[in-house]
Amino acid sequence: MITGTRYRLSQEIHRQQKLAGLIDRGMVEISTGKRIQTPSDDPVGAARVSDIARLQSNIVTWKSNLQTAAAISQRADDALEATATAVTRAKELMISATTGTLSDANRATIALELRSIAEEIATLQGSRDSRGEPLFPVADALEIPVGEGLRVRASGTRSSVFDMDTAGGPKDLVAIITDAADAIELTDPVARKTAGDASLDELETSVVGISAAQGEQGTRGKRIDNLLDALAASNLGAEEERKGIESADVTEVIAKLQARQLTLQAAQAAFARINASTLFDILR
Numbered sequence: 001m002i003t004g005t006r007y008r009l010s011q012e013i014h015r016q017q018k019l020a021g022l023i024d025r026g027m028v029e030i031s032t033g034k035r036i037q038t039p040s041d042d043p044v045g046a047a048r049v050s051d052i053a054r055l056q057s058n059i060v061t062w063k064s065n066l067q068t069a070a071a072i073s074q075r076a077d078d079a080l081e082a083t084a085t086a087v088t089r090a091k092e093l094m095i096s097a098t099t100g101t102l103s104d105a106n107r108a109t110i111a112l113e114l115r116s117i118a119e120e121i122a123t124l125q126g127s128r129d130s131r132g133e134p135l136f137p138v139a140d141a142l143e144i145p146v147g148e149g150l151r152v153r154a155s156g157t158r159s160s161v162f163d164m165d166t167a168g169g170p171k172d173l174v175a176i177i178t179d180a181a182d183a184i185e186l187t188d189p190v191a192r193k194t195a196g197d198a199s200l201d202e203l204e205t206s207v208v209g210i211s212a213a214q215g216e217q218g219t220r221g222k223r224i225d226n227l228l229d230a231l232a233a234s235n236l237g238a239e240e241e242r243k244g245i246e247s248a249d250v251t252e253v254i255a256k257l258q259a260r261q262l263t264l265q266a267a268q269a270a271f272a273r274i275n276a277s278t279l280f281d282i283l284r
Contacts, residue, residue, distance in 0.1 A: 045245045052242045059235045062146050066228050069144045072129045072154035073221040079124045079135060080161070080217055083173075084210045086117045086124075090177050091203040093117075097184040098196040107184045114181035122174045125162055129154075136161055146227055154224065156216060164209045166202045173210075176202045 038046075096102075097110045127135040133142070136158040143151035155161075162173045180203060183195035 042245075049242055049245055052238050052245075055238050056235060056242075058148075059231060059238070063228070063231055063235075065144050066146045066152075066224055066231065068130070069146065069152055069154040070221070070224045070228065072135065073217065073224055075127070075129055076135055076155035077214070077217050077221060079127050080210065080214045083121055083124050083162075084207075084214060086120055087173070087177075087203065087206050087210050090114055090117045090180065091200070091207055094180050094184070094196065094200045094203050098193070098200055111181040111185045114177055114184075118174050118177040118181070121162070121177065125158055125174065134158070146224075147231070150227075152220070152224060152227065154220060156213060156220075161210075161213045164202065164206045166205055167198070171202065173206055176206055 093110050093114055097107055102110070125136060129135050135155055137155075138158050141153040141155060141157050143153055145151050159170075163170045164173060164176060166176070176199070180196075180199035183192060183199045186192040186195055
């Protein structure tokens with residue numbers, strides 16, 4: 001008899017302990033907002049949440065890389081805008097020097113400005129990005145990882161941007177403008193005319209070339225912007241999926257918690273009344 005009573009008491013105590021554990025679990029879910037506290041709660045869901053967490057960690061890195069790429073791209077775009085303005089001015093000066101009757105002093109003034117423009121473009125060619133790296137690399141442009149197996153180039157190489165296809169073959173823009181300054185300073189009128197016309201042709205080609213480089217840089221910038229948008233959407237989708245898997249329905253958890261608390265309180269009260277005399281019997 002006593003053994004049976006002890007067994008029933010043990011069962012009831014175990015049931016109440018289980019209810020108390022469920023209540024504690026519910027309080028944790030409410031405080032954290034998560035239904036998965038350990039992998040054993042939902043092995044499949046926990047594995048998927050782990051995969052999503054790794055993806056989101058990668059997204060943080062890719063976003064940082066894309067932001068770096070965007071900054072480089074913008075800086076390159078600004079440099080090309082300044083270059084385009086400088087080349088256009090050089091062309092205007094060359095037209096003035098080759099189509100009008102100018103004094104030696106006037107040609108010397110134009111040559112001086114052309115050399116200043118050449119120096120300005122040389123400085124732009126040697127610009128560096130926020131990392132201290134060449135904005136327009138001499139070798140292959142750096143490919144920045146921005147996704148799974150995906151890389152982007154934020155700017156073109158120096159040769160692809162500043163080397164122009166002239167009648168004499170590829171020629172650096174700085175050399176083109178420097179040669180133009182030299183041409184208008186020639187003392188022989190015939191030689192000056194011939195060299196000046198050739199330099200003007202090269203400058204016209206340069207205006208077109210820089211415009212094309214600007215277009216290519218704009219395409220790079222647009223691609224980077226699109227990738228940033230796509231990455232943000234991917235992160236949002238991953239976060240929504242993660243919440244859908246691991247988040248607790250707080251309203252439902254609260255309802256269950258309250259019901260279990262009432263059940264436990266009632267069970268404890270009943271346990272105390274029903275087993276009061278039995279406990280005394282056991283202790284005799």
